[in-house]
Amino acid sequence: MHSKDQISHDEYQKTADWLMSQTKHRPQVAIICGSGLGMLADTLKCQDSFAYSDIPGFPQSTVQGHAGRLVFGELKGKTCVCMQGRFHMYEGHSLLKTTFPVRVFKLLGVETLIVTNAAGSLADGLQPGDIMIIKDHVNFPGLVGLNPLCGPNDDKFGPRFPAMSGCYDKNLRCQAMEIAKQLGVAGLMQEGVYAMVGGPNFETIAEARLLHRLGVDAVGMSTAPEVVVATHCGLRVFGLSLITNKVVKSYEDSV
Numbered sequence: 074m075h076s077k078d079q080i081s082h083d084e085y086q087k088t089a090d091w092l093m094s095q096t097k098h099r100p101q102v103a104i105i106c107g108s109g110l111g112m113l114a115d116t117l118k119c120q121d122s123f124a125y126s127d128i129p130g131f132p133q134s135t136v137q138g139h140a141g142r143l144v145f146g147e148l149k150g151k152t153c154v155c156m157q158g159r160f161h162m163y164e165g166h167s168l169l170k171t172t173f174p175v176r177v178f179k180l181l182g183v184e185t186l187i188v189t190n191a192a193g194s195l196a197d198g199l200q201p202g203d204i205m206i207i208k209d210h211v212n213f214p215g216l217v218g219l220n221p222l223c224g225p226n227d228d229k230f231g232p233r234f235p236a237m238s239g240c241y242d243k244n245l246r247c248q249a250m251e252i253a254k255q256l257g258v259a260g261l262m263q264e265g266v267y268a269m270v271g272g273p274n275f276e277t278i279a280e281a282r283l284l285h286r287l288g289v290d291a292v293g294m295s296t297a298p299e300v301v302v303a304t305h306c307g308l309r310v311f312g313l314s315l316i317t318n319k320v321v322k323s324y325e326d327s328v
């Protein structure tokens with residue numbers, strides 16, 4: 074990593090201070106809305122919203138279906154901040170830029186991060202329209218050194234070598250499954266392993282087969298760097314993948 078890519082603690086703090094000067098909301102929960110899931114932010118009550126382009130230090134979203142707005146408000150009695158649009162590595166952002174909002178959330182006083190994404194299914198039991206509660210992830214870019222925590226460690230956020238076993242909070246996963254049962258939608262939900270690949274192309278059949286054999290249930294192009302940075306700075310994490318397609322694993326099924 075080049076030193077010019079580093080982001081100082083002051084830069085995160087300046088963005089957090091600016092946001093706190095613009096809104097009275099003090100969120101406990103942050104939600105990152107994945108592709109096509111941004112309408113959740115529209116349901117917040119007593120909204121204050123900010124275009125990313127107006128927030129000092131914030132990256133800009135370039136992906137269709139990602140509005141590029143930070144929305145503060147109340148959801149079921151909790152004060153929340155929602156990202157309507159996230160930043161992906163394949164857009165050309167550095168990993169520190171893609172995860173910039175997570176550290177800003179920490180400085181705003183957020184305790185829990187909810188990550189959502191659109192993902193392709195590799196598991197036979199996961200159909201388009203199903204929701205996967207993320208139990209764990211395989212961070213393929215991270216395994217080869219494309220990790221937002223590379224470079225000098227900022228001890229104010231967390232330790233040099235943070236543990237990632239248990240980065241998806243078990244209590245929150247159990248609660249989600251209980252609530253799904255109460256709502257009668259448990260049949261659409263199951264736990265699974267998400268893998269992040271760099272994108273932007275979708276998988277070849279050989280890649281899909283490899284991921285399946287490695288125990289991956291759903292594949293996408295985001296989430297893992299945000300979760301790594303959130304876990305590093307002590308946020309509790311809950312994650313959902315909306316299954317949008319089955320990944321083609323068979324040469325007979327390919328077009």
Ligand SMILES: O=P(O)(O)O[C@@H]1C[C@H](O)[C@@H](CO)O1
Pocket residue numbers: 106107108109136159161189190191192272293294295296
């Ligand atoms: O932001 P998410 O992870 O929901 O976006 C996914 C990954 C790609 O940006 C896109 C591919 O369909 O959706």
Ligand SMILES: Nc1nc2[nH]cnc2c(=O)[nH]1
Pocket residue numbers: 191192193194270272274275276292293294317318319320
């Ligand atoms: N890599 C990847 N990302 C996705 N996002 C939504 N569907 C897919 C998929 O099939 N593969």
